[in-house]
Amino acid sequence: MTYCVGVILDAGMIFASDSRTHAEVDDFAKFCKMTVFERAGDRVIVLLSSGSLAGTQAVISLLKQRADAAGDALTLWNAQTMFDVANVVADAMRDIERRDGRYLADSAIRFNASFIVGGQIRGEASRLFRIYAEGNFIEAGRDTPFLQTGETKYGKPIIDRVITPSASLADAAKCVLVSFDSTMRSNLSVGMPIDLICYQRDSLNIWMRRRFDEGDAYFAALSRQWSQGVRCVFSQLTPLQWPSSVDGRPIPSADIKE
Amino acid sequence: MTYCVGVILDAGMIFASDSRTHAEVDDFAKFCKMTVFERAGDRVIVLLSSGSLAGTQAVISLLKQRADAAGDALTLWNAQTMFDVANVVADAMRDIERRDGRYLADSAIRFNASFIVGGQIRGEASRLFRIYAEGNFIEAGRDTPFLQTGETKYGKPIIDRVITPSASLADAAKCVLVSFDSTMRSNLSVGMPIDLICYQRDSLNIWMRRRFDEGDAYFAALSRQWSQGVRCVFSQLTPLQWPSSVDGRPIPSADIKE
Numbered sequence: 043m044t045y046c047v048g049v050i051l052d053a054g055m056i057f058a059s060d061s062r063t064h065a066e067v068d069d070f071a072k073f074c075k076m077t078v079f080e081r082a083g084d085r086v087i088v089l090l091s092s093g094s095l096a097g098t099q100a101v102i103s104l105l106k107q108r109a110d111a112a113g114d115a116l117t118l119w120n121a122q123t124m125f126d127v128a129n130v131v132a133d134a135m136r137d138i139e140r141r142d143g144r145y146l147a148d149s150a151i152r153f154n155a156s157f158i159v160g161g162q163i164r165g166e167a168s169r170l171f172r173i174y175a176e177g178n179f180i181e182a183g184r185d186t187p188f189l190q191t192g193e194t195k196y197g198k199p200i201i202d203r204v205i206t207p208s209a210s211l212a213d214a215a216k217c218v219l220v221s222f223d224s225t226m227r228s229n230l231s232v233g234m235p236i237d238l239i240c241y242q243r244d245s246l247n248i249w250m251r252r253r254f255d256e257g258d259a260y261f262a263a264l265s266r267q268w269s270q271g272v273r274c275v276f277s278q279l280t281p282l283q284w285p286s287s288v289d290g291r292p293i294p295s296a297d298i299k300e
Numbered sequence: 301m302t303y304c305v306g307v308i309l310d311a312g313m314i315f316a317s318d319s320r321t322h323a324e325v326d327d328f329a330k331f332c333k334m335t336v337f338e339r340a341g342d343r344v345i346v347l348l349s350s351g352s353l354a355g356t357q358a359v360i361s362l363l364k365q366r367a368d369a370a371g372d373a374l375t376l377w378n379a380q381t382m383f384d385v386a387n388v389v390a391d392a393m394r395d396i397e398r399r400d401g402r403y404l405a406d407s408a409i410r411f412n413a414s415f416i417v418g419g420q421i422r423g424e425a426s427r428l429f430r431i432y433a434e435g436n437f438i439e440a441g442r443d444t445p446f447l448q449t450g451e452t453k454y455g456k457p458i459i460d461r462v463i464t465p466s467a468s469l470a471d472a473a474k475c476v477l478v479s480f481d482s483t484m485r486s487n488l489s490v491g492m493p494i495d496l497i498c499y500q501r502d503s504l505n506i507w508m509r510r511r512f513d514e515g516d517a518y519f520a521a522l523s524r525q526w527s528q529g530v531r532c533v534f535s536q537l538t539p540l541q542w543p544s545s546v547d548g549r550p551i552p553s554a555d556i557k558e
Contacts, residue, residue, distance in 0.1 A: 195453030199482040203527060204534060212539045220534070224457040240542075250542045260540060267537050269461060275529030276462060276478070279522055281470045284498075284508045 043231030044192030046075060046090035047201070047218050048158040050170040050182050053211045054243040055160055057088045058218045060192075060226070062233030063095050065151070076237040077102050079109065079118045079161075082247035087118055087127055087161040088239055092191040093175065097155035100138045105131065124161060124169035125181075131159050132177035139177075158189050161241070168243060196228045197221030211240045211250075216264065219254070223265045236261070301489030302450030304333060304348035305459070305476050306416040308428040308440050311469045312501040313418055315346045316476045318450075318484070320491035321353050323409070334495040335360050337367065337376045337419075340505035345376055345385055345419040346497055350449040351433065355396060355413035362392045382419060382427035383439075389417050390435035397435075416447050419499070426501055454486045455479030469498045469508075474522070477512070481523045494519070 043064070049056040057076065064070035073095060079087040089105075091098035108130075109117040121127045135155055143153045153175070160170035160182075172189040173179040182189050187207045190198065197220075204217040215238065225232045235258075240250035254261045301322070307314040315334060322328035331353060337345040347363075349356035366388075367375040379385045393413055401411045411433070418428035418440075428440040430447040440447050445465045448456065455478075462475040473496065483490045493516075498508035512519045 193453075195451075195486070196457055198486045199454055199457075200530070200534075202486050203530060213534075215540050216534065216537050219540075220537070228453070228456045228460050240540075252540070252542075260538070264537055268533065271533030271536065272458070272461060272530065275526065275533055276458075276471075276474065278529065279474050279478070279525050280518075282473050282477075282498075282510070282518060284510075 043229070044075060044092040045194070045197065045222060045225050045232040046092055046158050046191045047188060047197070047221060048088075048090060048160050048170050048172075048182070048190075049188040049201075049205055049214050049218065050160065050168055050207075051187060051205075051209055051211065051214055052207050052243070053209075053214075054245075055088075055162075055168050055170065055239075055241040056211065056214045056218050057090055057158070057160065057237075057239040057241070058222065059090045059237050060222065060232045061235050061237070062231060064231060070233075072233075072235065073099075074235075074237060076239070078239070078248065078251075080248055081119070083164070084246060085119075085161065085163045086241055086246060086248055087124075087159070087163075088241070089131065090158040090191070091155065092157070093155040094151050094153065097138060097142070097153050098157075100142070101131070101134045101155050101157075104134045104138060108134070122163060123166055124159075124163060124171070127161070127163070128159055128171040128173060128179050128181075131157055132173055132179060135173065135175070136177045139175075156191055158191055162244070162246060164246060168241070193225055193229050193232050197225040200224060211242065215240050219261065219264055220268050223261075223268060234258075234261075301487070302333060302350040303452070303455065303480060303483050303490040304350055304416050304449045305446060305455070305479060306346075306348060306418050306428050306430075306440070306448075307446045307459075307463055307472050307476065308418065308426055308465075309445060309463075309467055309469065309472055310465050310501070311467075311472075312503075313346075313420075313426050313428065313497075313499040314469065314472045314476050315348060315416070315418065315495075315497040315499070316480065317348045317495050318480065318490045319493050319495070320489060322489060328491075330491075330493065331357075332493075332495060334497070336497070336506065336509075338506055339377070341422070342504060343377075343419065343421045344499055344504060344506055345382075345417070345421075346499070347389065348416040348449070349413065350415070351413040352409050352411065355400070355411050356415075358396045358400070359389070359392045359413050359415075362396060363389065366392070380421060381424055382417075382421060382429070385419070385421070386417055386429040386431060386437050386439075389415055390431055390437060393431065393433070394435045397433075414449055416449055420502070420504060422504060426499070451483055451487050451490050455483040458482060469500065473498050477519065477522055478526050481519070481526060492516075492519075
C-alpha cells in the first residue's frame, strides 16, 4: 500500500509520501514516491504516486522523457497552467494503460497508477489535483484543502481537525507528519522513509524538503510528544457516569435497561 | 457501513455499535446492531452485527427462535462455553447463507453477515470472538484485546494507543466513544445512536448499558473536550526546523536538496 497527502493552504503547499511498496508480505521494498519538476523562478511541480510500481514508474519515466524531448508538444516544462499539467500526467497514464493494460487484465495486480499532482507555475496560483487511475481528476479547493491516496483512513481524523486553508505551513507540516505516525502505527503497509516538501506560496522554488528515515530524531520526538499528549488529554476526559449502586450493590440490569 | 467494537479487559468487556444502515446514500436508516442474551447470574452474551441488514436480522431471528425452542439442541441459552456460543452463531449464519445465498449471488448486495460475539457464561472466563461471513472465527487475546468490524480504520489509532488488558472499564469506555467520534467525524456511513455496554467481569449481568442519541450531552462534551485537547497537544508539538535563511532570503533549493 501507500500513503500520500497533498495540502493546499493560503501560505503554500505540503506534499508527503511514504516509501513502502509490497507485492506480498514477504516481498516489500522502499521506493521514493515523490517526483519533483522544478525550474526555480518558473515552476514547481510535485507528483506523489500510488498504485502498482511498474505502472507509476512507467508514467514518471514517460513524463520525464517527454519533458526533455525537443518539440512543440505540451509537456511538464512548457505547460502554462497546472490544469494543463494534470492533463499531461493523465495523458501519460492513459498511454501506459493502453500499452500495458490488456497484458495485466487477468493478473492479480491490474494496471492502477494514480497521482496527487500539485504546484505552481509563474503567473498562476498554486493548485492541487488528484488524478484517478482512469485519468480523470479532481482539484482541491477551500472546502477540502487536502487530498490523500492509499491508506487514507487512519490518518484522516487529525487532518480533518487541523487543516484549514488558513493553517500555517509549520502547523500543516506537523499535522501531516502526525497523520503518517498514526497510519504507520496502525498499518504495516505504510512505512518510512517519509518524504516531505513544504512549498512557500509564490516562491517558485523548493527550499524546504526533507526525508525522515527510520529513527529520525525529530520524527521520533514528534511521535513521542503526540502519544504522551494524546494519552494526557484522554486521561482528563470526563468519565461516563453510571447510575449509582444501591446499598453498595450494582443496580440489577432490569432496572436500567431500555 | 457500520462500526462495531468489542474489547476484553481484565476488568470486564466493552461492546459498542453504531446504528446507521444504508443501501444507497439516499436510502439510509437507523437499526440497533446490538443484541443481548442475558440470564442474570448465569450468562451474558452480546452480539454486534455488521453486513447486509436482511442477513444479520435473519441470523438474529433464527438464533432467538432456536434459543426459545424446547429440545436438546445446542442454543445460546444452554451452551456451556463461549466457544460453543460462537459455533451456534456460525451455524445460524451458515443456515441463512444456505437458504438465501444463491438468490443473492448476482445481486449488488451479496449475503455478508458477520458478528462480534462476546460475553461470559458461569464457570468460564469472559471471551470475545469475531465471526467472519464464512462462519469461521477468531478469538481476542491479551496481545490484541479488541476486535472491530465495519469502518474500522478511522478509529483504530486511538484504540491502538490506549487499550491494553489492564485498562479500566471507564478508560476503555471513553476510548471506544472517542474512537466512534473520530469515525463519525470522518465518515458519513457510521452514525448515531451509539449503543454501549460495559460489562463488569464475573458480574453475570449487565447494569451499564447506555444509548447515545444525536445531541447526547455527555457525548457532545466528550467530543468537544477531545477536540480541544487534541488541538492543544498539537499546538505544543515542536515545529520542524528548516535551515535558516541566508541574508533574509530563503536558501535556494539546490543547496539543500538530497
